[in-house]
Amino acid sequence: xxxxxxxxxxxxxxxxxxxxxxxxxxxxxxxxxxxxxxxxxxxxxxxxxxxxxxxxxxxxxxxxxxxxxxxxxxxxxxxxxxxxxxxxxxxxxxxxxxxxxxxxxxxxxxxxxxxxxxxxxxxxxxxxxxxxxxxxxxxxxxxxxxxxxxxxxxxxxxxxxxxxxxxxxxxxxxxxxxxxxxxxxxxxxxxxxxxxxxxxxxxxxxxxxxxxxxxxxxxxxxxxxxxxxxxxxxxxxxxxxxxxxxxxxxxxxxxxxxxxxxxxxxxxxxxx
Amino acid sequence: xxxxxxxxxxxxxxxxxxxxxxxxxxxxxxxxxxxxxxxxxxxxxxxxxxxxxxxxxxxxxxxxxxxxxxxxxxxxxxxxxxxxxxxxxxxxxxxxxxxxxxxxxxxxxxxxxxxxxxxxxxxxxxxxxxxxxxxxxxxxxxxxxxxxxxxxxxxxxxxxxxxxxxxxxxxxxxxxxxxxxxxxxxxxxxxxxxxxxxxxxxxxxxxxxxxxxxxxxxxxxxxxxxxxxxxxxxxxxxxxxxxxxxxxxxxxxxxxxxxxxxxxxxxxxxxxxxxxxxxxxxxxxxxxxxxxxxxxxxxxxxx
Numbered sequence: 001x002x003x004x005x006x007x008x009x010x011x012x013x014x015x016x017x018x019x020x021x022x023x024x025x026x027x028x029x030x031x032x033x034x035x036x037x038x039x040x041x042x043x044x045x046x047x048x049x050x051x052x053x054x055x056x057x058x059x060x061x062x063x064x065x066x067x068x069x070x071x072x073x074x075x076x077x078x079x080x081x082x083x084x085x086x087x088x089x090x091x092x093x094x095x096x097x098x099x100x101x102x103x104x105x106x107x108x109x110x111x112x113x114x115x116x117x118x119x120x121x122x123x124x125x126x127x128x129x130x131x132x133x134x135x136x137x138x139x140x141x142x143x144x145x146x147x148x149x150x151x152x153x154x155x156x157x158x159x160x161x162x163x164x165x166x167x168x169x170x171x172x173x174x175x176x177x178x179x180x181x182x183x184x185x186x187x188x189x190x191x192x193x194x195x196x197x198x199x200x201x202x203x204x205x206x207x208x209x210x211x212x213x214x215x216x217x218x219x220x221x222x223x224x225x226x227x228x229x230x231x232x233x234x235x236x237x238x239x240x241x242x243x244x245x246x247x248x249x250x251x252x253x254x255x256x257x258x259x260x261x262x263x264x265x266x267x268x269x270x271x272x
Numbered sequence: 273x274x275x276x277x278x279x280x281x282x283x284x285x286x287x288x289x290x291x292x293x294x295x296x297x298x299x300x301x302x303x304x305x306x307x308x309x310x311x312x313x314x315x316x317x318x319x320x321x322x323x324x325x326x327x328x329x330x331x332x333x334x335x336x337x338x339x340x341x342x343x344x345x346x347x348x349x350x351x352x353x354x355x356x357x358x359x360x361x362x363x364x365x366x367x368x369x370x371x372x373x374x375x376x377x378x379x380x381x382x383x384x385x386x387x388x389x390x391x392x393x394x395x396x397x398x399x400x401x402x403x404x405x406x407x408x409x410x411x412x413x414x415x416x417x418x419x420x421x422x423x424x425x426x427x428x429x430x431x432x433x434x435x436x437x438x439x440x441x442x443x444x445x446x447x448x449x450x451x452x453x454x455x456x457x458x459x460x461x462x463x464x465x466x467x468x469x470x471x472x473x474x475x476x477x478x479x480x481x482x483x484x485x486x487x488x489x490x491x492x493x494x495x496x497x498x499x500x501x502x503x504x505x506x507x508x509x510x511x512x513x514x515x516x517x518x519x520x521x522x523x524x525x526x527x528x529x530x531x532x533x534x535x536x537x538x539x540x541x542x543x544x545x546x547x548x549x550x551x552x553x554x555x556x557x558x559x560x561x562x563x564x565x566x567x568x569x570x571x572x573x574x575x
Contacts, residue, residue, distance in 0.1 A: 010369070010373060015362075100353075100357060101358070105371055106344065271321070
């Protein structure tokens, strides 16, 4: 397993695009999640100029345990950047035909896919690690009184976040293997949410809230989004889902498995 | 009896309606330098693709070293199919390191193979900066990096200038003297005749001929004659051993009947008082044999 990961990393670590995209991803991810309080302060100061005062201390954005779900939800938005890297990595193999040479050199098709999946796992774990670190640091800075009994409440969102990133990267990998052209794959990847929304809109046009509305959660991209629900409505005194739904996890796990399975089947059956 | 390294049994590949390889049977034994000949599109690369696991066969089977093929058997084979394939943004050295990693080969072999193909001085340059000849040579280096028992080369001199062709040929000769088994697909007949011990001819996915290169040119003999004599053609026709006569670039080519050889012709002309300025026995070239095999095949196909 480690051997396969080593092979894929060897391809990537001398590739400038890899460093540029990953650098961009981790920098924007880090800056955005770490600077939320500063942004709030800025909004407050602007508000003060216009005579409305916002007491930012009443918005516990960075307080334990709120911080976990808040930062993780924001981080989820950035996974698209990372998935572009995954698309480039796999479509390059087709464009340069190196997938063919890898097989000729003695990799099995399963090993080839597995090496890509392992890189996806690594990238997902790195995202989780980074957000965990930023959450702990900023949480310690901004939480006025830390109550350790609540500290671990909601940490299961990190598991959900891992699954969210990994599922989306698996989806990107599968698209790349089916389409094989980087530009087209990236465009489709970006439009995926919209395409799925259009399909749902047409299927459930007249029955948004009735008997078959519950089926929406089974759609692949929606299942990924449902892992970490939007938390911010709670600061407008609304009920939010502040836990990870096991059904959502189950559906996302099945889709993740299917993405990788379809990718493997496609590679197995094609002449390369 | 020599050990069989590759045995192909009724291997078939269809691309839709097109039959690229049809019921192919072939055996390659250890130590052979095996040439696969055939016009473009005759199924050479498809066959090699199936042997190397990148093309899924429609039916039939093959075995390497008497075993069912897996990705592990492929690690013991060094192969370059069609064009050299490498990561353009990696240096030659890094590309070979990656090949070695996949094949489970010792990376200490890399300097040795780079030396062999004379790329050591450019090893740290990116692959995309290489000339075509250098790319082909790097491909041979990558095939050799795991010190394989078998080497498969598909059109290794494609697109090279005469000097590049000579270099590659020299490398193949060097490798062959190491006792490695080599399978060489080519449409350059001259190349196959110069380096191969055995050859097979494919046409539209079917095996037309298979045998040793030595046997090419056995049978009829052609003798080239040149002499300063006006009636040479008439005299040559009088010679009882000549089957037919052709004139090419001022030189007569006499096709000999069975059991007649150049010395008989020489004696005949000498007795007539003619001293020749040029006399040479010519072996039939592989090219000629190849064209004959293909011509035979088309005529039987027409029937």
